Amino acid sequence: MxxxxxxxxxxxxxxxxxxxxxxxxxxxxxxxxxxxxxxxxxxxxxxxxxxxxxxxxxxxxxxxxxxxxxxxxxxxxxxxxxxxxxxxxxxxxxxxxxxxxxxxxxxxxxxxxxxxxxxxxxxxxxxxxxxxxxxxxxxxxxxxxxxxxxxxxxxxxxxxxQASRSQVVEYVTGGVVPSDVTLSLGYSRVFRERAKRTFEELSEEDLVENGLGRSSAKKLMKEKDKAVDLIKKGKFDNIRNFEGIGPKYFKRLMDFLTRLNSEYTDGKVTIDxxxxxxxxxxxxxxxxxxxxxxxxxxxxxxxxxxxxxxxxx
Ligand SMILES: [Zn+2]
The missing domain is CATH 3.90.920.10 (DNA primase, PRIM domain)
Structure with a gap:
């Protein structure tokens, strides 16, 4: 070009x-x-x-x-x-x-x-x-x-x-963790699909850069298929119980996933x-x-x- x-x-x-x-x-x-x-x-x-x-x-x-x-x-x-x-x-x-x-x-x-x-x-x-x-x-x-x-x-x-437009962006991109999650139904289909796509792209290096220790990142990547399967079913919370993860890192991982989800489009354009x-x-x-x-x-x-x-x- x-x-x-x-x-x-x-x-x-x-x-x-x-x-x-x-x-x-x-x-x-x-x-x-x-x-x-x-x-x-x-x-x-x-x-x-x-x-x-x-x-x-x-x-x-x-x-x-x-x-x-x-x-x-x-x-x-x-x-x-x-x-x-x-x-x-x-x-x-x-x-x-x-x-x-x-x-x-x-x-x-x-x-x-x-x-x-x-x-x-x-x-x-x-x-x-x-x-x-x-x-x-x-x-x-x-x-x-x-x-x-x-x-x-x-x-x-x-x-x-603008406020409604912003909600549409969040919904379509999976840019925020939905707050209306029920234990029986799990996360919405759109959110699960977006989180799965992003999680599949993640490498050990990405996780380490986001603050997970090297050995925990290695373990999580080794269990990637299992984690992807849980995300697909909306059972994200179970990832918290993986070895070396814990509640604090789990929260960070979810923030990381939603931030990456929102980077697929320029939200400012949609809101403006x-x-x-x-x-x-x-x-x-x-x-x-x-x-x-x-x-x-x-x-x-x-x-x-x-x-x-x-x-x-
Ligand atoms: Zn290219």
Whole structure:
């Protein structure tokens, strides 16, 4: 992956981009959204823009071919002043470069097919929870260039305040230990699944870094299958009785697991009702990939995100 040149950006918006590539949820509410632009690759400093029609946006993009294009998850009566907030999509940002565990050697802002594939899997999991557990229907997925966005536009979530959005993040990620655990039923399915996934990734080294003595960490890793099985059944508390664990370390382990769970997405994005996100169909110039709406998150091919200028040489 490499950076796009200004000439390539120009060609992209002039020859390849079309307002028809905007997802319906943006197209139908275009004039109510705040647009933000990054002209120099230093972040979206040009904010408070409003476009009344898709053609107006199109003219602007052909004329200015910005480095990056963003729009608000919020709808406003007066988007050019960011005033008279009406409602906001509920958004999740799953960035491949920020995953807590990696199978690859990517560092800094780099991503590769492996970490992108892991980010895609997490995105699909979160989407599944939003739809089957929380009963949400209008869930859209976007490949953002270095990761994925989930954008939910059901009426029931669009009017939510920050506190409710924060609860949704905690539930979907398994970012807090649920407080309503009953002895007979154990932890919720979502929490068990997230904790299991994270626990499976843990190494002896991770445990030692989190304060467990070397010999206890070794013992816990030796019994990993047994621990995973207990987590699957929601019987976390039994891990407390493992040799060398005890109540104090057990509490620490649970805090560690929930913290790692919450690192799969940037919770600040979901809570922020005035956030701007990269516009699907726009160009991610740092990596020369198109930010694209995804029809089927289970069968997404990264080929779809290749701009023509990469193939034309
Ligand atoms: Zn990678």
């Amino acid at each position: 490499r950076e796009a040149t200004p000439e390539e950006r120009k060609r992209y918006y002039r020859d390849e981009w079309s307002s028809k590539d905007l997802p319906d949820y943006v197209l139908h509410t275009l004039s109510l959204r705040e647009f933000g632009f990054d002209h120099e690759g230093k972040g979206p400093s040009d904010r408070y823009n409003q476009f009344m029609t898709p053609d107006e946006l199109s003219d602007y993009l052909c004329d200015r071919y910005p480095y990056a294009v963003y729009c608000s998850v919020a709808l406003y009566e007066r988007p050019s002043e960011r005033k008279k907030w009406l409602k906001s999509e509920l958004a999740f940002d799953i960035d491949a470069k920020d995953l807590p565990f990696k199978r690859c050697d990517c560092s800094g802002g780099d991503v590769c097919e492996l970490c992108l594939e892991d980010a895609r899997r997490v995105t699909a999991e979160f989407g599944e929870t939003l739809s089957s557990d929380l009963g949400l229907n209008n869930i859209s997925y976007v490949y953002s260039g270095r990761g994925f966005h989930i954008r939910v536009s059901d009426d029931s979530v669009m009017e939510m305040g 009702k005035k956030r701007i996100l990269r516009v699907p169909s726009s160009l991610h110039s740092t990596v020369s990939r198109k930010c694209v709406e995804i029809k089927d998150i289970h069968n997404f091919s990264f080929e779809k995100a290749m701009p023509n200028f990469l193939n034309e040489g």
